[in-house]
Each structure stands twice: as structure tokens, then as C-alpha cells.
Amino acid sequence: DTAVSQTPKYLVTQMGNDKSIKCEQNLGHDTMYWYKQDSKKFLKIMFSYNNKELIINETVPNRFSPKSPDKAHLNLHINSLELGDSAVYFCASSQDLGQGHTFGSGTRLTVV
């Protein structure tokens, strides 16, 4: 069983479109995160949720809207996609805030 699974693995879309990435963890963790890894491989936090509550929002444009229907799921919806949104997006979870993360396999988003 995959511990943190995210879909899709690859996403190619045109500028201006709206897309969603889904994430689920079966580890029983309380905290989930979204990270963005750009072309320079720098991994940067976007959001974190603890027990469905938004804890961290790291000055991400409001075109990005996370949603956590329950503590095992954290989805990311992106409106009006821009070229600069092209990156790999990783979902992660941890037992509690700021503890060691288990990462999903990543979603490679390409905006054309």
C-alpha cells in the first residue's frame, strides 16, 4: 500500500486553465503539506493542514486553493494557470506539525 499517494503523476495543460491535484495518506498522520519544487530543485513549502485546519500559507498566490475534506486528504486546486506554475508539486504528511515528512511521488505540472 502506498503511504502517500497523489494524482495525477503528470499534468500538461494550457495557460489559463484550472486544474486539481489530489493527495491521500493512509499513515494516520495528523498533518499534511503541499510543497513546490522548481526547476532549480529547491523544495519550498506552500501549505500545511493539521486535522483539516489550515496552519501555514506561505504567501502563495490566491489562485492556489488547498482543500482538506478530512485529515487523510489534502487536495490542491489551481485557477488560471500561468507558465511560472510549471514545477513538481509534492504532497507530504507527518505525525504532527514540523515532524519528519513522508512524501508522495510528486505531480509534474507543465503549463504551455
Next chain:
Amino acid sequence: GQNIDQPTEMTATEGAIVQINCTYQTSGFNGLFWYQQHAGEAPTFLSYNVLDGLEEKGRFSSFLSRSKGYSYLLLKELQMKDSASYLCAVGSWGKLQFGAGTQVVVTP
């Protein structure tokens, strides 16, 4: 804010030892993590230090000095499969802040 610095790239031969240094400045601290990331894959957890000293885990060891804001990851008996990016991350204020990663290239 936080600054996390680690070398961009290191090269070593199979069977050798490599030490990857990481220095950090942080306004809050609840642990120092090391992750390994192969190209096109997710980061995987290697080690965690919250107290000063050395943590050993097989071929990998990690050291922390909180007073100096310094950690290192030691990779022994290098194997070709160890070629990857190694990410230093500081846990603080409920999140992990990552360094840019050190690309380790293992040559035959």
C-alpha cells in the same frame, strides 16, 4: 526567516566516504532532517537530529551542533546507487525549510 546553506555538488569514488555540510540560521528549531532524492523521485527520509551529537544508521551518520547551527551527513562505503541529491531541512514553526540540496556524484 531562515538561511540554510549546503554545497551544490560533491563528487566521490565508489567505496569512499563523503561528508555533506549544512549550516543554518533559524528563528525557531525543532530538529534537523536529512533527505535523499533521486532524480525524478520523491525525497526519502534519511535521518533526524534534535539533540547535539552523532546519530548513526548503517552507512549513513548525521551530526548536529545546535550552538554552531551546523550539521553534516556522512556517507560511508559509497555505492553507485548513492548518487542523488541530499537535502538538509530545518524543522521550525510547524514546517520544514529545505536547503537547495547537494548533488552527490559517485564515480566508479
